[in-house]
Amino acid sequence: MSDTLTETLPILFQDEHLVAINKPTALLVHRSEIDRHETRFALQLVRDQIGQRVYPLHRLDKPTSGVLLFALSPEIAKAMGEQFTTNQIRKQYIAVVRGYAPENGIIDHALKEELDKYTDKKARLNNPPKEAVTHFQRLATVELDVEIERYPQSRYSLVQCQPQTGRKHQIRRHMKHISHPIIGDAKHGKGVHNRYFKQHLDAGRLLLHASQLTFNHPVNGEGITLNAPIDDTLRQLFQRFNWLHSLPKEWQ
Incomplete structure (x- = not known):
């Protein structure tokens, strides 16, 4: 008998058609050339x-x-x-960003496709930027x-983002485009802030969490809203910053 325990993931919803989990950070959705050494996949x-x-229906970065929803x-x-x-799915994210972000706004900024040298090597390099809209609060x-x-002081914000x-x-x-990069973002953020959060605030991960997904059930048409509570890293950080009361109870 093997002494290794089978890893299980928190299931947020399951019926005969769909299953949704609360994906932990540092877990790939599926096998990828980007992390060829990785052996764990959602x-x-x-x-x-x-x-x-x-059958994966969408992706979350590692x-x-x-x-995370599957068919x-x-x-x-x-x-x-x-x-x-057709953008009928409503997604809500929360993120910790550098600086005092505006109270709310709409970022309407087209994005060129970010190509990865492994997974996107057959993609066209000269595609024009595509429409991209994010609402935030x-x-x-x-x-x-x-x-x-x-x-002498350092400021940070908790923001809720809804990508359209x-x-x-x-x-x-x-x-990053509005000068409020997400803490822990090695590619688009600032290393000095990322290191401070990792070394002094026990928060060494990308501080971005897909907190809610709303959609219509594909069989009966019922409106479904799935909420994913934050993990221990985010919870201890939000307690330290006195931010927990700013979140809906379903996300705490």
Whole structure:
């Protein structure tokens, strides 16, 4: 008998057509050339956990946590795919960003496709930028008495983001575009802030979480809203910043 324990993931919703999990950070959705050494994938873990094949309906970046939805048949995958393609799915994210973000706003900034040298090597290099729109709202702020860059204090915001389109790294790139990059974003953020959060605040992950997904059930048309609670890393950070009360109870 093997002494290794089978890893299980938190299931947020399951019926005969769909299953949704709360994906932890640092977990790939499926096998990728980007992380050829990786052996853990949400797709295989969910399949083994529920004992049947699953079909991914959307993606979350490896470091992003939160709601991840799978279909349980090709027919349901096709029906749900149409909702995703026509932007009928409502997604809500929360993120910790550098600086005091505006109270609310709409980022309407077209994005060129970010190509990966492994997975996108057959993609065209000269595609024009595609429409990308993100709505955001500031939920809370904090000022730390620590000099990280040129100011004696350092400011951060908790923001809620609703992407209207689904471009690759859209929220990460849009928040950088308005000069409020997400903490922990190695590609689009600032290393000095990322290191401070990792070394002094026990928050060494990308501080982006897919907190809510709303859609119509593909069989009965019922409106469904799935909420994913934050993980321990985010919870201890939000407690430290006195931010927990700024979140709906379902996300805490």
